[in-house]
Structures are given as C-alpha cells and as structure tokens.
Amino acid sequence: MDGSAAGRWPWILALDMHGQPYRWMSWQTACHYYARDMVAWSIGERHFLIHGGVCRMTGQRSEITANSIIAIKGRAQRADFLQQVPPLNNRELFRRDRQLCAYCGQRFAAAALTRDHIQPVSLGGRDTWMNVVTACRACNQRKGGRTPEQARMPLLYAPYVPNKAEYLILCNRHILADQMDFLTRHLPRQSRLRLTG
Known part of the structure; x- marks a missing residue:
C-alpha cells in the first residue's frame, strides 16, 4: 500500500507483551514503534508496506512492513485488564x-x-x-x-458490561478479518457480539 491511501487504511491492533489487546493505533503510530524497534512480535494475515523518504547519501527509499496486529515491547497489562469496565457512551x-x-x-x-x-x-x-x-x-x-x-414494557434483552475486547470491536467500524478473529477469542461466552454475522 502506498502512503497516499492513508485515509483508507485500517487501524492496527496493539497488544501488550502477553498478547492482551489494549488499543487501536494508526499506521503512523505503528511505524513509530517499528522504527524504534519496539515491536516485540506481530501476527495477522495483512501486511502493509509503508514507503518513507529517500536517503540523500544512498538514494534508497526507506520502507517499513507493518502487520495488522502487533505486540509492543515493555507493555504488560494487569491480569484483569480485559475485565475492566470501558467508558459508557x-x-x-x-x-x-x-x-x-x-x-x-x-x-x-x-x-x-x-x-x-x-x-x-x-x-x-x-x-x-x-x-x-x-x-x-x-x-x-x-x-x-x-x-x-x-x-408494562418488558425488556426484550438484558444489558451487560462489555469487556475490553468487546469494546475494541465496538469502537472500530473497519476491523480486518484477522483482527476480528483475534478479538473474538477474547470475548466472554455470553457476548452478543458472538452472534453477529
């Protein structure tokens, strides 16, 4: 992909060192982590080739290949991170x-x-x-x-508190298939999002 398509690029799913999802990041932020060698590991089927500037000395153009799911070095969430209550809006x-x-x-x-x-x-x-x-x-x-x-208006369904993985799904309208597969594995059994087709 070329940088000119930046507005159409999907978000990158950021994980902590233990593989816990914690936020969406732009491809620019992902490039920052790659350039600083702060990506511990990456998974996902989608790879994005990002072209940078041309080196004045060598004449070569820089490029970074980023995955759709990356784990950031030094990040470790608490064990109960996925159960934390996300903000209500x-x-x-x-x-x-x-x-x-x-x-x-x-x-x-x-x-x-x-x-x-x-x-x-x-x-x-x-x-x-x-x-x-x-x-x-x-x-x-x-x-x-x-x-x-x-x-005298019975509820047709019960409310529930979404966990962090559900919240990440709810916040992003353009989730790639590999990201959705990853996040779905972190959903509680009772999640209504498991029923989405």
Whole structure:
C-alpha cells in the first residue's frame, strides 16, 4: 500500500507483551514503534508496506512492513485488564445492543435511538452499562420516568458490561478479518457480539 491511501487504511491492533489487546493505533503510530524497534512480535494475515523518504547519501527509499496486529515491547497489562469496565457512551451502547430497541425489538439508525435508564435516574438509577439499554425515541417517551415493570414494557434483552475486547470491536467500524478473529477469542461466552454475522 502506498502512503497516499492513508485515509483508507485500517487501524492496527496493539497488544501488550502477553498478547492482551489494549488499543487501536494508526499506521503512523505503528511505524513509530517499528522504527524504534519496539515491536516485540506481530501476527495477522495483512501486511502493509509503508514507503518513507529517500536517503540523500544512498538514494534508497526507506520502507517499513507493518502487520495488522502487533505486540509492543515493555507493555504488560494487569491480569484483569480485559475485565475492566470501558467508558459508557451512546455510540458503543447502540453497537452493543446492535441498534435494537430493547422494548419494541426494531432496528433503527443511530440518530433515531436514545439511551434509556432501566431504573430511571429520577428514581435513583445510575448511568452504568447494567442500567442502560438502547431504546427508540417513541418507546423511551412512552416509558417515561418509570421502570419497565411500571410502564408494562418488558425488556426484550438484558444489558451487560462489555469487556475490553468487546469494546475494541465496538469502537472500530473497519476491523480486518484477522483482527476480528483475534478479538473474538477474547470475548466472554455470553457476548452478543458472538452472534453477529
């Protein structure tokens, strides 16, 4: 690939020394790690050839071959890193719930969705992964400041807290097949993302 296609390049999946996924990085950041010899090992089926400048002394053009999944030297996450709770925001919430309204079961565009608190904030509910679901605007307005039981609107699915691997999947819309295979191996058994086809 040529650097002119930079805007179309997928993100590189960064791992710690033990193979735990921890973030997405740009190809430029990956090149920085390669150039400083900070890539411990790499896996993945995709390789990217990045061309640099021309050496004034030799006339040769520099190039780096980067993999789609790389482990960074010196990085080691805690054993419970994959279980840490990722930040809650609407984009990842809607992706977690596959853009399905928890009350009517219909799929909507993100612009037509809202974050619904199962236990309303007005009744002491908190803004956490386990207390929020995706709802269409009509269902959220109909439910109002009530619990699903009070509104007689049963939940069609249960909320859950995504782990770090799920969060990385939710955050990136252009995941390569080898990256998805790698991250899928780190998903909890109950993950809704295992059902994505």
